[in-house]
Amino acid sequence: MPGIFESLLATTRRDLLLAWKRPGDVLNPLFFFAMVCTLFPLAVGPSPEQLEFSGPGVLWVAALLATLLSLNSLFLSDFEDGSLDQLLVSPQPLPVLVLGKTLAHWLTAGLPLVFVSPILALTYNMPVSVMGVMMLTLLLGTISLSLLGSIGAALTVGLHRGTALLSLLILPLAMPIMILGANAVSLAAHDDVYTTGIWALGAYAIASVSLAPYATAAALRISNE
Amino acid sequence: MWKWFHQLASPPHFYRIAEILSPWLAIPGLVLIAYGLWQGLFVVPMDYQQGDAFRIIYVHVPAAYLSLMAYMIMATAGAVGLIWRIKLAHAVAAAAAPIGAAFTFLALATGSIWGRPMWGTWWEWGDPRMMSELILLFLYFGYMALRGAIDDTAKADKASAVLALVGIVNVVIVHFSVEWWSSLHQGQTVFKKGTMDAEMRIPLLIMLIGFTLLFGSMLLRRIRTEVLYRERRTRWVREMILATGDGT
Numbered sequence: 471m472p473g474i475f476e477s478l479l480a481t482t483r484r485d486l487l488l489a490w491k492r493p494g495d496v497l498n499p500l501f502f503f504a505m506v507c508t509l510f511p512l513a514v515g516p517s518p519e520q521l522e523f524s525g526p527g528v529l530w531v532a533a534l535l536a537t538l539l540s541l542n543s544l545f546l547s548d549f550e551d552g553s554l555d556q557l558l559v560s561p562q563p564l565p566v567l568v569l570g571k572t573l574a575h576w577l578t579a580g581l582p583l584v585f586v587s588p589i590l591a592l593t594y595n596m597p598v599s600v601m602g603v604m605m606l607t608l609l610l611g612t613i614s615l616s617l618l619g620s621i622g623a624a625l626t627v628g629l630h631r632g633t634a635l636l637s638l639l640i641l642p643l644a645m646p647i648m649i650l651g652a653n654a655v656s657l658a659a660h661d662d663v664y665t666t667g668i669w670a671l672g673a674y675a676i677a678s679v680s681l682a683p684y685a686t687a688a689a690l691r692i693s694n695e
Numbered sequence: 696m697w698k699w700f701h702q703l704a705s706p707p708h709f710y711r712i713a714e715i716l717s718p719w720l721a722i723p724g725l726v727l728i729a730y731g732l733w734q735g736l737f738v739v740p741m742d743y744q745q746g747d748a749f750r751i752i753y754v755h756v757p758a759a760y761l762s763l764m765a766y767m768i769m770a771t772a773g774a775v776g777l778i779w780r781i782k783l784a785h786a787v788a789a790a791a792a793p794i795g796a797a798f799t800f801l802a803l804a805t806g807s808i809w810g811r812p813m814w815g816t817w818w819e820w821g822d823p824r825m826m827s828e829l830i831l832l833f834l835y836f837g838y839m840a841l842r843g844a845i846d847d848t849a850k851a852d853k854a855s856a857v858l859a860l861v862g863i864v865n866v867v868i869v870h871f872s873v874e875w876w877s878s879l880h881q882g883q884t885v886f887k888k889g890t891m892d893a894e895m896r897i898p899l900l901i902m903l904i905g906f907t908l909l910f911g912s913m914l915l916r917r918i919r920t921e922v923l924y925r926e927r928r929t930r931w932v933r934e935m936i937l938a939t940g941d942g943t
Binding site: 621625626629630631632635638639641642643645646649650653656657666667670674681685688689692693695 | 857
């Protein structure tokens, strides 16, 4: 029987391969991210000072919404074609398999956001020196978002109208992540001490890597009874 | 002792006990609330700083306290139901959620009304406690929406219990992140929590006890309804209904 680490990587590899075969699933949240960032100047006006001021917040809200959009499909296709049942009856520990799937989700949904964000930040007049901080907060924040979201996705898998419900469940839980991330970037933009936010985001990410897979596994078992 | 405890977990037994207990909580609760309101609104002197506006504290604080208390009960009952598979615990959680949401709403509404004369605005985004309370309301909405979306009661019970437990960890994080956030933005300074005069404090204590008793009675009544609905296909419910002569 393969070890825990191998089964984790095998799950991740499988999901990455699936994502590779269906590039739309990866690209759509990215387009959505860019579009939300476009909506904002159209709604409140293009004044550069205002955009510079609200840039960190807008980028973070857009990233949060884009992640939510992609979370719905985390377990959906597995649920529909029966692979989820295979995961549940597998002798491997379910939290490990869940962690593998979430890792793949983060690699295909979270990480691309981190790399696209500087381009959008540029259009919001964000100084290049702040971009590193922004990418770091997004990097840490999207890890937590993927893991936290996986709990919600597991609870709503197989439900009708699951997408709207998933957002309703996850948004209040995800608010602290956005508060920490967006404000750390704002502080960095004002040459202020921003490390509190980074440390807190890091702590959140570590806590969710260690705890969330258990909650997700429990939720998956409940949803598939 | 333990026998009594185990009997309590049986739905028909609890149904009867709750019926007896409910008015014993409701009547003292209402009396205390009436007395506390009279004291708070008419007897206690005006606040030297806030005038008469501070009197809303006698509704606001008990509501805010119960909004958290109801969440604790909901999550604890959910955990008990998950771990020991006690069906009644899930009925308690299901019954607590709407009451908790109502008290959260009441706390927000009274806070907003209080804010109008004090801060000059109905809603102060910079106040960390208002933000935490609002997020708590959203957590309640999510919890109830999840319950409503799952048709199978047993599954809805367990799924919502997991959500409530994840939420309770998050309530703490929400609290601290919002505190940090508001310290950055220097929201309107809330009045310093100075020592309250005993004259003002005692009616507040009476209101707190009164609200808690009333909450207990409301919770028992809702649990009874919940138990009745969940056990609608069992014999004891049918026999009880036939005995009262209302059965059709």
